[in-house]
Amino acid sequence: MNTIKIGKSDGYPLIMLHGWGQSLQSLKPLAELLGNYCQVHLIDLPGFGQSPLPEADWNTLQYAEAIFDYAQSQGLKQFDILGHSFGGSIAIRLASQHEKAINRLVLIGARGLPRQSKFTQKLYFSFVKYLSKLVKLTDKILNCQIYEKYFIAKFGSRDYKNASPGRMRNILVKTVTENTIASAQKILKPTLLLWGEDDTETPIYMAQKYHELIKNSKLIILPAKDHFPFNDVGSHLCAHYILNFLSADNQKKQFQIQAEAKHNATV
Amino acid sequence: MTNQEKRKNIAILFGGRSVEHEISIITGLQLIKAIDTEKYCPIPVYIAPNGKWYLGDKLLDRNFYKxxxxxxxxxxxxxLLPIPDIGGLAVLQANANALPNPESYKGKDIIAIDLYFPAFHGSYGEDGCIQGLFELANIPYVGSDVLSSSIGMSKYHCKKLVEAHGISVLPSILISKEEIQKNLGHNLANVRSKILKTKDFDKFPLFIKPATLGSSIGIAKAIDEPSLDAALVQAAKYDTAVIIEPCLDNKIEINVSVLDQGEITASVVEIPVAAAGGELTYEDKYMRGGSKKSGDLSQSGMANLARIIDPQDLDPSIKSLAQENAVKAYKAIGCSAAVVRIDFMLDLNSNTLYFNEINLLPGSLAFYLWVKSNPQMLYTDMITKLIEQAEARHILKLSTLREIGFKALFK
Known part of the structure; x- marks a missing residue:
């Protein structure tokens, strides 16, 4: 995996995971702002940026294991994790699978919840689904490439078009329908949910749902921001909330440790 | 959203009747994107080139201006009416399809504003004019007041003031537009000889600038008499007065920002880099980089300029002198509740650092310098600090006695 480290080498480790079709570059401006306080690990997820393709058609659980292995290899016993979009659902998997390894979570426009679509939209989706099967079958019988050449151009999502045919498209199809509800429910660690109010890819009802599912979570909705609230000077705004969240929790922890020490001393 | 009701309405004003109109739009929109929206509710207010004021969420979209x-x-x-205690902006004409919807202002012709944050550059916005309106309306606002804004805006008067506080400045001559116009028929011979007879001004090249403008607009270098004439006429097009300075042949520009965060502090220094070497032009400052991706505001305006922040090969004693003199100048000019950028000139021949000018509302509010300072300051936190300082200043001002009576009339 291609990774880079940014910021304070003695800071608390923070692993940052980018979204679908992105690379570690998308989170780099934010990482640079956080780097004054944290030891940031930016990762090109397998199949993205400069990282090689995963060896199989991975789901988010397998991605989470790869990140966990990376953390182990770096000697990180416990760390904070930030995930955007696709990276958010990986972070959720990781936090539910390896509870002890995760200290705190930051989720920005995290994927993993089913879309609430209208009846007409549902009808359209199933139409496209059956049509795709039909076209694929036609291709097979007539040995042509209608699916690749015409169908995808007309009906494929932006992510699908951007994914290279084969493994990455298989992974997209696999992960896009994954549901992280059960994993999210298991998370007890402090979690910050940062969401653009105008996010159309993961609309804010998903943020509210995650807020319900994750007990110890704080939700901040960012007005006039989209699925990439950390773009442009938005990186300053996101860094402000993230650092507040991380430091407030640090102070609380410090206080708890002191209180416990005091308690122990009196006992 | 939590605390939605408790959020303060902050009017962010930009645009204005200034040649730096479009730069101000960039600064204003950038500011709105970075403001802490948990604490504050930013309300964009746009002053069109014709001077009319507009309010609404549509102003956030760049296409609006196209x-x-x-x-x-x-x-x-x-x-904004110049009458105290109205508590907001008066609606002259509500548009049914504008957001925020007039429904929410039902029965009110005033949109409540708690604090005004001007993001103007240049005339009427940075020079004390709009600050005068804020004073008349008796409302809290970010940035320097009338006096310091107008002194800071006049390159000539500003230099005289900081010089009196022991900061080195290059000599300068002020020529009014009137004087230039009067002499146009005589090929500017009188004006020219007056300049060239002054001590330190007897040899070319010379620098000619409009006396109050920023962003390098109307600036020219004169290398001989004809180019001096042309430069004078050119600069006088933009301003009612022109300032002439000797031109250092071996120099670098050093900029530093000063911020009121309770304590007056200086940022790291930067050396802006001109495209072709020599002087920075308006194009260098704002147009370089070609076509920008729409919406990428962090790469717009002054934040986009090629620069070396905290240059490692610059003498540390020069850096700290620049920072020290910047804080001194900020105080001398009387700035308050402000973030400014002060531009120095370092004469590499004599190693002398000259104060050149102050920008009372610098492009991008110089946030790119504060994020690289030690300790790092996020733009979001800088905005909050400025708002808090502005509130504190307003409270202090309210505590000054202003007794108005009619006793003298009826003695």
């Missing part, structure tokens, strides 16, 4: 004047029908026309 589609002017048609797009003006999607926002409310408002105005």
């Amino acid at each position: 589609n002017m004047p048609k797009s003006l029908s999607s926002v409310h026309e408002v105005v």
Whole structure:
């Protein structure tokens, strides 16, 4: 995996995971702002940026294991994790699978919840689904490439078009329908949910749902921001909330440790 | 959103009747994107080139400005009245399809504003004019007051003031537009000889600038008499007075920002880099980089300029002198509740650091310098600090006695 480290080498480790079709570059401006306080690990997820393709058609659980292995290899016993979009659902998997390894979570426009679509939209989706099967079958019988050449151009999502045919498209199809509800429910660690109010890819009802599912979570909705609230000077705004969240929790922890020490001393 | 009701309404004002109109739009929109929206509710207020004020969420979209004047029908026309205690902007014309929806202002012709944050550059916005209106309306606002804004805006008067506080400046001559116009028929011979007879001004090249403008607009270098004439006429097009300075042949520009965060502090220094070497032009500052991706505001305006922040090969004693003199100048000019950028000139021959000018509302509010300072300051936190300082200043001002009576009339 291609990774880079940014910021304070003695800071608390923070692993940052980018979204679908992105690379570690998308989170780099934010990482640079956080780097004054944290030891940031930016990762090109397998199949993205400069990282090689995963060896199989991975789901988010397998991605989470790869990140966990990376953390182990770096000697990180416990760390904070930030995930955007696709990276958010990986972070959720990781936090539910390896509870002890995760200290705190930051989720920005995290994927993993089913879309609430209208009846007409549902009808359209199933139409496209059956049509795709039909076209694929036609291709097979007539040995042509209608699916690749015409169908995808007309009906494929932006992510699908951007994914290279084969493994990455298989992974997209696999992960896009994954549901992280059960994993999210298991998370007890402090979690910050940062969401653009105008996010159309993961609309804010998903943020509210995650807020319900994750007990110890704080939700901040960012007005006039989209699925990439950390773009442009938005990186300053996101860094402000993230650092507040991380430091407030640090102070609380410090206080708890002191209180416990005091308690122990009196006992 | 939590605390939605408790959020303060902050009017962010930009645009204005200034040649730096579009730069101000960039600064204003950038500011709105970075402001802490948990604490504050930013309300964009745009002053069109014709001086009319507009308010509405549509102002956040860059395409709005491309589609002017048609797009003006999607926002409310408002105005700030110079009357104390109105508590907001008066609606002159509400538009049914504008957001925030007039429904929420039902029965009110005032849109409540808690604090005003000007993001103007240049005339009427940075020079004390709009600050005068804020004073008349008796409202809290970010940035320097009338006196310091107008002194800071005049390159000539500003230099005289900081020089009196022991900061080195290059000599300068002030020539009024009137004087230039009067002499136009005589090929500017009188003006020219007056300049060239002054001590330190007897040899070319010389620098000619409009006396109050920023962003390097109207600036020219004169290398001989004909180019001096041309430069004088050119600079006088933009301003009512022109300032002439000797031109250092071996120099670098050093900029530093100063911020009021309770304590007056200086940022790291930067060396801006001109495209072709030599002087920075308006194009260098704002146009370089070609076509920008729309919406990428962190790469717009002054934040986009090629620069070396905290240059490692610059003498540390020069760096700290620049920082020290910047804080001194900020105080001498009387700035308050402000972030400014002060531009120095380092004469590499004599190793002398000259104060050149102050920008009372610098492009991008110089946030790119504060994020690289030690300790790092995020733009979001800088905005909050400025708002808090502005509130504190307003409270202090309210505590000054202003007894108005009619006793003398009826003695």
